[in-house]
Amino acid sequence: MENELFAFISNYMPLSEAEKEAITDLALIRTYQKGTVLLEAGDISPDGYFVLKGCLRSYYIIDGEERTTSFYTEFDSFAPLSLVTKKPSEQYLSCVEDCILTVGNPEMEKAMFEKFPRFETLCRIMSEELLAKNQVSFDDFKTSTPEQRYLEFLKSRPDLVQRVPQYQLASYLGMTPQSLSRIRKRLVTKTKASPAH
Amino acid sequence: MENELFAFISNYMPLSEAEKEAITDLALIRTYQKGTVLLEAGDISPDGYFVLKGCLRSYYIIDGEERTTSFYTEFDSFAPLSLVTKKPSEQYLSCVEDCILTVGNPEMEKAMFEKFPRFETLCRIMSEELLAKNQVSFDDFKTSTPEQRYLEFLKSRPDLVQRVPQYQLASYLGMTPQSLSRIRKRLVTKTKASPAH
DNA sequence: CTCGTTTCTTAACTTAAGTGAACGAGATGA
């Protein structure tokens, strides 16, 4: 499993053997069963995660209803706001599938950065990149309709449609499960009306 | 103007005199007139910005229509995706008001980080924090209705309602100017029906 | 394999947002 991690990092910078060893020593690789809740509302998150295999979901409970806001799959990383602010979380995080994750916290990070300052550069760059991408995703969401968002989702993450329940996908796309069902139906009849053979 | 910048940074870490000097030497502080376009679709952005005074707006032009997605005001920073990826931008950035900005690019950053490695830590932490906050804003947007978003906006950035045109605010809130106008009217009559004097 | 729960779909109805058009107030400029 570490090899996937090394391969991912080497997209950003090549790793020396010493660095690889340091990662192997320090990085906690943990497996979790489908359904495991990693973070609950009220908790102060101790950890951030990097997904090696599986799928995480973040959600809120609003008026007794789950509202899914993100999915994290292979090579996505996630640090809850609660980890950054050290205040109780409002969001939940759980495993949609069996997961293999690397688990990290600021203390481990600090130790790592002191030994290998290049890792801090890596983290800074990754985080700047994620921030810019997240802003663009947010922009796309604002500037498109539920139907466009569903179509865009099918294009950009086709595998996920199969991996997550519809009702979770629906709230991720900012609509009710009924609306998503309706949109799917609408699209099927549209396709039939003008087939693209 | 530099004093505001130092005050902001010292929320994260206290600055030595040498560091302050380095910032004064390297940080480009520029003023721009209201209406100045800092980035256009197709450009590859050379710079990131930190707002000392004024208001920036990012937007897209979709089917000939401007769609506003963000406002950046005092002590907000913004690095376009185009700056990170070095690919042509799809978004525009312009000054809603006369602005005083610090202007930076990766080369200046690099020089700074080499002289004062602590600045890289500062940038990493700020960027991690912004990422987590941006994710939460996105979550809030997904889980609320246009009316709730308008009310939340009134609470969290009351000054901005006065500073930006309604039609820009409307698309920022993910709706048409007509809808925003309708919502405002609805809220007035609601307040009259159950006055909170 | 069966029972019970969860998930997905469908339908009828309600509510609110998008659309296109028109109007007036205020700013802008010749």
Added chain:
DNA sequence: TCATCTCGTTCACTTAAGTTAAGAAACGAG
């Protein structure tokens, strides 16, 4: 000063999403 343009509002109409409820299908535990 008068004509023009922009911006915010309003209206009538269309379209789509939310709500409530019910039934079918898929899934999981025993």
